Structures are given as structure tokens and as C-alpha cells.
Amino acid sequence: MAEFFDTITGILGLLTWTQLCFLIIGVAAGVIVGALPGVGPLLGVVMAIPFTFYMDPISSMALLMGIYQGGSYGGALSATIIGIPGTPMAAATLLDGHPMALGGRASFAVTLSTIASSFGGVLSGIVLIAVAPALASIAIKFGPSEVAAFAFLGLTTIGALSGGSAAKGWLMGFLGLLIASVGLDPVSGASRFTFGSVYLGSGISLIPLLVGLFSISEILRQIERPMRVHDTSSNVSASMEAFRTVITRPINYIRSSLMGVFIGILPGIGGVTASFLSYRAAMVFKKKGDPKFGKGNPDGVISSEAANSAVAGGALIPMLAMSIPGDPIVAVLMGGLMIQGIQPGATMFLNYPDVIDGIFAVFVLGALFILPIGLFFVRIIVVLMRLPQWAIMSVVLMISVIGTYTVAREIMDLWMLLFFGVAGYLLRKADYPLSPIVVGFVLGPIFENNFRRTGLVSQGDIVGYVADRPITLAVLVVIVLFLAFPLFNALKRKKTNIPI
Amino acid sequence: MVAAVAALCVQGLATTAQAQYPEKPISIIYPWSPGQPFEVVLRKLSEEMAKELGQPVVINTVAGAGGKKSMVAAANAKPDGYTLVNNWVAPQIAGKLFDPSLPYDNNDFTPISGVMAIPFTMTVSKSHPANTMLEFIDWSKQESRTLNFGVCAPQSVPRLVGEQFMRVAGLKFNSIPNSGGCMSDNMTGLLNGSLDISVGIVPATQIMEGQLKHLVLLSDSPHPLAPDLATTKEVGLEIGWGSAVLGWGGLAAPAGTPDDVLVKLRNLVGRILQDEAFLKDLGPLRNMIDYKTPEDFQTLWTDTEVLLSPHVAVLKKGNN
CATH class of the missing domain: 3.40.190.10 (Periplasmic binding protein-like II)
Incomplete structure (x- = not known):
């Protein structure tokens, strides 16, 4: 154990001032791209890659990983303050963060997200340092059936996300699945619902869907009935209260972070699943006396933010140890290493131990930096909130359109943005929840691809195949419990005649 | 008189424009999502091209639909030498064989050179x-x-x-x-x-x-x-x-690009790809480089099509 702490304190001293500087730039830039609707950490990392060509490997990783970490957190700021998730995983943070801000506790809500993100990041960094090579072997145990089961588990959170009516939630979840089915069939490669269009051949893009549903529809609704976030408490007391949650709710912080790390390790499942699953777990362990989930429960914000920041550390594990990139951002990071002439994988630990240590140091420091840098942005945002609502919303509209266009520079994406904006507005009017659409849309293809691969790999005998796979079976049991729990509760309520 | 002067000016402009190609940045449409080794090769190549041409050569990523979006974008681009495409076998040949209704074919592109080959x-x-x-x-x-x-x-x-x-x-x-x-x-x-x-x-x-x-x-x-x-x-x-190494990628221009522009680009790219200093700079990635003259590259297009089409037919039959 002493040796472990030596490693940690030792590697923090490894970074030069230049590297630290790039890390700070990276985190700050990441927070901005994460907060801007549409842009997101993936695009941020991609845009930064050319700058890294002439850097040393650790500076390059400091910049890229800073953007990754900052970006995973930044989405929470826009989700909380304007009700528009900057990244898909912040859609879970929005569920409680935004109501909290609308209720006059904006500072508290964003400070809480910042602390949770930083905590999740640091914890996942520690896991990364302590057990990276050992955990990497878990990643390869995950075949298609395990990934399919996890994606399905993620899908089961839909019913719980719908606030009032579970039926409406499921309806929206299925809508997300349906939208995701546009594009090429993952197994036969045949076109589905593309109407011969090459644009639709790559499916509906996530960014116009997300930004349209949340951002454009929110702007339309604001035109109709301005509703703004405000802050009745002073900054200082809000911060104090937010910091106090670390002591009063340590289990939620730790549980959510560990769930994030674990899901991060599994290739191809990703941040959205981590956020929503950990949110769902927080619902199971709801504290008495807390506000309802969806109405500003602090555990909702903590669980989502701690988990999605912790995903980053988890996702680095299979990349560094086995050169398996578990998510698109990590794939770009891997490209960044290869540009430096470094092959990620087991040999990297032997050939470039200094780079490995540098990456570890960068990761932990990056997560720590989220706290001061995030709180700095929180102050700015609190000041910006005093601007007139029309000014804020016009800028949001501008950024949403530009951000969406920047991703693929595709005019059709803007039409999609408009379409989903109007659709989102109508759905909001009819009181349908929007986040199940995101969950269905993101997890549907992961589930479909892996479920069908399971079918192919098992050569038709799915049941026999799954019966031999304990991890899959365990996840299936959890799914049954998740689905049965609300049903069981409903039955109980019926028996005792308590109105629902 | 005015018209004559105007015509002269326009003609003058046109000739200087051609004489000075390139007079604005050139973009190369790149079909894959970021982080692949091909992109590193292409970036190094574009940097060398920019040095010689005196104008930036920008990589424009148009990823999606297995690279087909990039081919559509290139086929629709103005053939003036300012838009080139990093064409790959997957969208250009295989994609087209699987889906003949795609709005492009080999005739929409003019080869500049074969650049990479992946076995x-x-x-x-x-x-x-x-x-x-x-x-x-x-x-x-x-x-x-x-x-x-x-x-x-x-x-x-x-x-x-x-x-x-x-x-x-x-x-x-x-x-x-x-x-x-x-x-x-x-x-x-x-x-x-x-x-x-x-x-x-x-x-x-x-x-x-x-x-x-x-x-x-x-x-x-x-x-x-x-x-x-x-x-x-x-x-x-x-x-x-x-x-034959069928995993090829290269540079092409939209059909109809002026000949003098093509000659300039073909000579330049050919020289860079055979330059020992450039190859050395690529490190291990140099082994991906497979320079092909425009003629050889174009022959490779048709050869690949002939080789792959029966296998695409087998697969299509199996799916129906």
C-alpha cells in the first residue's frame, strides 16, 4: 500500500510545466466544447489532434485527455443551466440538475456537478493506476452476449426516467430505437429506411437529434413562455452545501464512480449507459426526505456526473493495456499516441514506462483540475445568467446551429436539427419525456449489433450459448429484477389501496 | 469598346488563374473517421504538397456510410483542381458493386496517383x-x-x-x-x-x-x-x-479537372511519394506507401471491379 502511494506522489512530480500548461488548456477547452450544444469532447479531441503532431507524447496526451475529461464534465453545465445537455451523457444530469436550477439553486446544482465529476475522475484515475493491466483482461471476457445484455440493462432504465407515466417513457424509448434503425443493417449491410439516400445511409446522426430535441425545442418553448433559472442563495453557501454532500453521501459518490469505471472498461458500451445506469441505481437507494428523482434530487446529479467522468479512466484501461479502443474518443487518443510513434498495448508498459506514468499523472491531475477550472466557469455562468433571457437564448440558438454544422459540415444535419427541434417541442407540449429517446437511440444499435452477433456466434443456439456465459446470465438476472421491482411495488400499492 | 476591354480583362484573369494554380487552398476529401494511420500518411503528404504548391492543402473529413459520402461529395465537387479526394477501394468499387444505384462511378473521377496499399x-x-x-x-x-x-x-x-x-x-x-x-x-x-x-x-x-x-x-x-x-x-x-493488393487508396480528382492542373498534381505527388526523405519521415508507416502512376492506378480500379464483382454477387445472393 505504501508503495502504491509512493507511485501516486512520485508520478505527480513527473510533469513539466509545459505539460501541466497543456493539461490546463485541455481541461478548460474541454469544458467549453462539452458545454456547447453539439460540439462535444469527441470533436474537441479530433480538432486538437493536428496540434499534437509536434508535441512530446505526454504534452500531447495532456492536451487530448484534458479535453476528454473537461468535455465529459462540461455537458453538465449547459444541461443544468439552460436545460440543454451539451453531451448525450449529460442528459441524465439534466433530469435533476435542471429542475434544481429552476427552483432557485443554480449555483448549488452546477457546483454539485463539478464536485461529482472531479471525484469520479480522480477515483477512476486511482483505479486506472492501481489495477490497469489486471482489469484489462475483463475487457476481453466481454463477448457480444455480455455487451448485448449490458445494453439491454441500460434500456431498462427507460421506464424509470419518465417522471410521471412509464407508458410515455417506453413509448419515447421505442421511438429512439426506431430512429436508430435508420441506416445500414449492421449484419447484412442492407439499407434500412434510407429511401436511397446516401445521407441516411450512415443513419441519423446523434448530434442533430440531441441538439434538436433539447436545444431547439427548449428555445421554441422559451419563446412561448420564458422560464429562467435563478439563484436565490449566495454562491458561498451553495458551494459549502455542495461540498458537504461529499461527506453526507459518500456511498453514492463511490458507487457511481465505480460503476462508471467498470462500464468504461467494457468496450463499446460507453458514457450514456454509465450515466443512466448509475442514475437508476441511485433511485434504488433513494434517501428518505430527499426531493423526488426528476424534481431536483442531489443524488441524481451526483450519480450521473460521477459515473460519466469515471468512464474516461475505465475506457483508457483496455486501450493502454491491450490496444482495444472501447469508445470513439479513446480511439482518437490511441491515434494520438500512434502519431507519436508509440504503440499502445502490453509492450507499452515495458517500452515507454515514462509515457505510461505521464498518462497516469495527467489523468489524475486533469480530474483534480476540473474542480478549480469548473468552479471558475460556474462563476462566469452565474454572472452570465443575469443577462436578459432573449440574449441568452439567441446565443444558444446560434451555437446550437453552428455546433451541429461543425461536426460533419453537412447541410442535411441542419434540416434534421430543425425537424427534431419541432418534434421535441411538440413532445414537450404533450408532456412526453425526451431523455428516453436518447437512451433508446444510443443503446439500440449497441444492443442490436451485439444481440445479432450473439445469434451468429452461437450458430442459432442462443439459449445454449448464453447458459455457458455466467456474466451474461448475471446481467439478465439484474434486468429481471429492475423490471420486476416497479411492478412488484405497484402490486403492493394496489393491495393496500394507497392511491398511486 | 467597353465589352472588348471587359472580355480582355476576363481572359487575362483566366490565364493568370491557370498559370498560377493553385491560387487558393486545396482540400482533400478524406473518408474515414479520425485516428487512423491513413490519415497520418495523408497529412504528411498534404504538408509536402503545400510546401511545393505554396498554398495550404487541407484535409476535409467527410466520414460516413462506409466512405460513400466522401465519394458523393467528390463526384459533385467542382472539377477545378481545388477539391481532390482520397479515394478508397471500399466505397469506390465494393460499395458501388453492392449498391449500383449510388450516384457515382469510376467515370466520375480522374486518377492522380495510387498512394497506399493495405494487405x-x-x-x-x-x-x-x-x-x-x-x-x-x-x-x-x-x-x-x-x-x-x-x-x-x-x-x-x-x-x-x-x-x-x-x-x-x-x-x-x-x-x-x-x-x-x-x-x-x-x-x-x-x-x-x-x-x-x-x-x-x-x-x-x-x-x-x-x-x-x-x-x-x-x-x-x-x-x-x-x-x-x-x-x-x-x-x-x-x-x-x-x-494484387486490393486494399488500396489514392488520390483522385473529379472528372473534368483541367489537364494542366492534373499534370502538375500528378508530377508533384509522384515525386513526393518516391522521395526517400519523405518516406523516411513516415517511419514504419512508409510500408503502407504504394505509389502507382495514374495509368496503373486507373487500371487497378477496373481490375479490382472485375475481381470483386463475382464475390459481391455470391454475397448478395446469400442475403436474399
């Missing part, structure tokens, strides 16, 4: 008992079951080449495509045993060195990317298209 291999997990292709075939005979065969994306070139090899080798196989391409899913599939064997793209699979074994290079001649690997000829299982 395919057959790959198994390090822990697999077989160490050579022939041992693998013996092993599969003893197993006497249908093998799970990982094939990259459903309509990909490695799938077509790999399935042809499996047929030639007389192996009973069950193809398992994945939409994520050749990397992650195939590799983890081999490591966790859900796949018995998979086809792979050489630079991608080499990253996994130490965890995977390459059994055979799917070509009759050795390739600089994998010089020690047994070829199909050496294992006595020729797939019928000789030494």
Missing part, C-alpha cells in the same frame, strides 16, 4: 493451437464444425477477400460481420473465443502483436508491411488474383 491477413488468437495456416486447416478438420469467422464490416473488401480464401481452403465457415469495422470487435472476439479466425487489415492487427497470430497474407507476394508472413502461394492456396 489483408488471416488471424487467430495467440493461444490458438495452430501456428501456420496448414496446421489451422488440420485443426479445423479435427474439430469438424462450422467455424465462426470474423469479417469486418458487412460489405467490406476484407470480407470479400477473406471469404474467398476460406472457400479456397475448404473450410466450413459462418461469417460474423460487425458494423464497427475490423478493429475492436474482431480482436476481442478472437481473444474471448467467440471467433475462431478472422480476416484482418495488416496495420490494424499488428497493433495487437503479442495477442494475435497471423497465419497467412492474403496475396501471392510478400508485402513490406508483413515481410515474414507466409503468402497464399507459399501455403499452396491461391485465391486467384495473384499479387
Whole structure:
């Protein structure tokens, strides 16, 4: 154990001032791209890659990983303050963060997200340092059936996300699945619902869907009935209260972070699943006396933010140890290493131990930096909130359109943005929840691809195949419990005649 | 009089414009998502081009639909030499064979040069008992079951080449495509045993060195990317298209690009790709470079089409 702490304190001293500087730039830039609707950490990392060509490997990783970490957190700021998730995983943070801000506790809500993100990041960094090579072997145990089961588990959170009516939630979840089915069939490669269009051949893009549903529809609704976030408490007391949650709710912080790390390790499942699953777990362990989930429960914000920041550390594990990139951002990071002439994988630990240590140091420091840098942005945002609502919303509209266009520079994406904006507005009017659409849309293809691969790999005998796979079976049991729990509760309520 | 002067001016402008090509930045449409080694090669090439041309050469990523979006964008671009495309076999030939209704064909593009060639291999997990292709075939005979065969994306070139090899080798196989391409899913599939064997793209699979074994290079001649690997000829299982490396990518311009512009670009790219200093600068990636003259490159387009079309037909028939 002493040796472990030596490693940690030792590697923090490894970074030069230049590297630290790039890390700070990276985190700050990441927070901005994460907060801007549409842009997101993936695009941020991609845009930064050319700058890294002439850097040393650790500076390059400091910049890229800073953007990754900052970006995973930044989405929470826009989700909380304007009700528009900057990244898909912040859609879970929005569920409680935004109501909290609308209720006059904006500072508290964003400070809480910042602390949770930083905590999740640091914890996942520690896991990364302590057990990276050992955990990497878990990643390869995950075949298609395990990934399919996890994606399905993620899908089961839909019913719980719908606030009032579970039926409406499921309806929206299925809508997300349906939208995701546009594009090429993952197994036969045949076109589905593309109407011969090459644009639709790559499916509906996530960014116009997300930004349209949340951002454009929110702007339309604001035109109709301005509703703004405000802050009745002073900054200082809000911060104090937010910091106090670390002591009063340590289990939620730790549980959510560990769930994030674990899901991060599994290739191809990703941040959205981590956020929503950990949110769902927080619902199971709801504290008495807390506000309802969806109405500003602090555990909702903590669980989502701690988990999605912790995903980053988890996702680095299979990349560094086995050169398996578990998510698109990590794939770009891997490209960044290869540009430096470094092959990620087991040999990297032997050939470039200094780079490995540098990456570890960068990761932990990056997560720590989220706290001061995030709180700095929180102050700015609190000041910006005093601007007139029309000014804020016009800028949001501008950024949403530009951000969406920047991703693929595709005019059709803007039409999609408009379409989903109007659709989102109508759905909001009819009181349908929007986040199940995101969950269905993101997890549907992961589930479909892996479920069908399971079918192919098992050569038709799915049941026999799954019966031999304990991890899959365990996840299936959890799914049954998740689905049965609300049903069981409903039955109980019926028996005792308590109105629902 | 005024008209005459105006006409003169316009003509003057036009000639200076041609004389001074390029007078604004050139963009190269690049079809794949970021983070691939091809992009590094292309970026280095574009930097060299920019040095000589005195104008920036920008990489414009138009990813999506297996690269087909990039081909559509290039086919619709103005043929003035300011838009080029990094054309790859997958969207240009295979994609078109699978879906003849795509709004482009070979005639929409003019070759500048072949730039890269990526060979395919057959790959198994390090822990697999077989160490050579022939041992693998013996092993599969003893197993006497249908093998799970990982094939990259459903309509990909490695799938077509790999399935042809499996047929030639007389192996009973069950193809398992994945939409994520050749990397992650195939590799983890081999490591966790859900796949018995998979086809792979050489630079991608080499990253996994130490965890995977390459059994055979799917070509009759050795390739600089994998010089020690047994070829199909050496294992006595020729797939019928000789030494052709079908995983090619290069530079093309939209059809109708002025000849003087093409000549300038062809000479320049040819010179860079054969320049020892440039190749040295690429490090290990230099082995991906396979310079082809415009004529050879264009012949490769038609040859590839002829070679792949029967296999696409087999696959299409199987799906219906």
C-alpha cells in the first residue's frame, strides 16, 4: 500500500510545466466544447489532434485527455443551466440538475456537478493506476452476449426516467430505437429506411437529434413562455452545501464512480449507459426526505456526473493495456499516441514506462483540475445568467446551429436539427419525456449489433450459448429484477389501496 | 469598346488563374473517421504538397456510410483542381458493386496517383493451437464444425477477400460481420473465443502483436508491411488474383479537372511519394506507401471491379 502511494506522489512530480500548461488548456477547452450544444469532447479531441503532431507524447496526451475529461464534465453545465445537455451523457444530469436550477439553486446544482465529476475522475484515475493491466483482461471476457445484455440493462432504465407515466417513457424509448434503425443493417449491410439516400445511409446522426430535441425545442418553448433559472442563495453557501454532500453521501459518490469505471472498461458500451445506469441505481437507494428523482434530487446529479467522468479512466484501461479502443474518443487518443510513434498495448508498459506514468499523472491531475477550472466557469455562468433571457437564448440558438454544422459540415444535419427541434417541442407540449429517446437511440444499435452477433456466434443456439456465459446470465438476472421491482411495488400499492 | 476591354480583362484573369494554380487552398476529401494511420500518411503528404504548391492543402473529413459520402461529395465537387479526394477501394468499387444505384462511378473521377496499399491477413488468437495456416486447416478438420469467422464490416473488401480464401481452403465457415469495422470487435472476439479466425487489415492487427497470430497474407507476394508472413502461394492456396493488393487508396480528382492542373498534381505527388526523405519521415508507416502512376492506378480500379464483382454477387445472393 505504501508503495502504491509512493507511485501516486512520485508520478505527480513527473510533469513539466509545459505539460501541466497543456493539461490546463485541455481541461478548460474541454469544458467549453462539452458545454456547447453539439460540439462535444469527441470533436474537441479530433480538432486538437493536428496540434499534437509536434508535441512530446505526454504534452500531447495532456492536451487530448484534458479535453476528454473537461468535455465529459462540461455537458453538465449547459444541461443544468439552460436545460440543454451539451453531451448525450449529460442528459441524465439534466433530469435533476435542471429542475434544481429552476427552483432557485443554480449555483448549488452546477457546483454539485463539478464536485461529482472531479471525484469520479480522480477515483477512476486511482483505479486506472492501481489495477490497469489486471482489469484489462475483463475487457476481453466481454463477448457480444455480455455487451448485448449490458445494453439491454441500460434500456431498462427507460421506464424509470419518465417522471410521471412509464407508458410515455417506453413509448419515447421505442421511438429512439426506431430512429436508430435508420441506416445500414449492421449484419447484412442492407439499407434500412434510407429511401436511397446516401445521407441516411450512415443513419441519423446523434448530434442533430440531441441538439434538436433539447436545444431547439427548449428555445421554441422559451419563446412561448420564458422560464429562467435563478439563484436565490449566495454562491458561498451553495458551494459549502455542495461540498458537504461529499461527506453526507459518500456511498453514492463511490458507487457511481465505480460503476462508471467498470462500464468504461467494457468496450463499446460507453458514457450514456454509465450515466443512466448509475442514475437508476441511485433511485434504488433513494434517501428518505430527499426531493423526488426528476424534481431536483442531489443524488441524481451526483450519480450521473460521477459515473460519466469515471468512464474516461475505465475506457483508457483496455486501450493502454491491450490496444482495444472501447469508445470513439479513446480511439482518437490511441491515434494520438500512434502519431507519436508509440504503440499502445502490453509492450507499452515495458517500452515507454515514462509515457505510461505521464498518462497516469495527467489523468489524475486533469480530474483534480476540473474542480478549480469548473468552479471558475460556474462563476462566469452565474454572472452570465443575469443577462436578459432573449440574449441568452439567441446565443444558444446560434451555437446550437453552428455546433451541429461543425461536426460533419453537412447541410442535411441542419434540416434534421430543425425537424427534431419541432418534434421535441411538440413532445414537450404533450408532456412526453425526451431523455428516453436518447437512451433508446444510443443503446439500440449497441444492443442490436451485439444481440445479432450473439445469434451468429452461437450458430442459432442462443439459449445454449448464453447458459455457458455466467456474466451474461448475471446481467439478465439484474434486468429481471429492475423490471420486476416497479411492478412488484405497484402490486403492493394496489393491495393496500394507497392511491398511486 | 467597353465589352472588348471587359472580355480582355476576363481572359487575362483566366490565364493568370491557370498559370498560377493553385491560387487558393486545396482540400482533400478524406473518408474515414479520425485516428487512423491513413490519415497520418495523408497529412504528411498534404504538408509536402503545400510546401511545393505554396498554398495550404487541407484535409476535409467527410466520414460516413462506409466512405460513400466522401465519394458523393467528390463526384459533385467542382472539377477545378481545388477539391481532390482520397479515394478508397471500399466505397469506390465494393460499395458501388453492392449498391449500383449510388450516384457515382469510376467515370466520375480522374486518377492522380495510387498512394497506399493495405494487405489483408488471416488471424487467430495467440493461444490458438495452430501456428501456420496448414496446421489451422488440420485443426479445423479435427474439430469438424462450422467455424465462426470474423469479417469486418458487412460489405467490406476484407470480407470479400477473406471469404474467398476460406472457400479456397475448404473450410466450413459462418461469417460474423460487425458494423464497427475490423478493429475492436474482431480482436476481442478472437481473444474471448467467440471467433475462431478472422480476416484482418495488416496495420490494424499488428497493433495487437503479442495477442494475435497471423497465419497467412492474403496475396501471392510478400508485402513490406508483413515481410515474414507466409503468402497464399507459399501455403499452396491461391485465391486467384495473384499479387494484387486490393486494399488500396489514392488520390483522385473529379472528372473534368483541367489537364494542366492534373499534370502538375500528378508530377508533384509522384515525386513526393518516391522521395526517400519523405518516406523516411513516415517511419514504419512508409510500408503502407504504394505509389502507382495514374495509368496503373486507373487500371487497378477496373481490375479490382472485375475481381470483386463475382464475390459481391455470391454475397448478395446469400442475403436474399
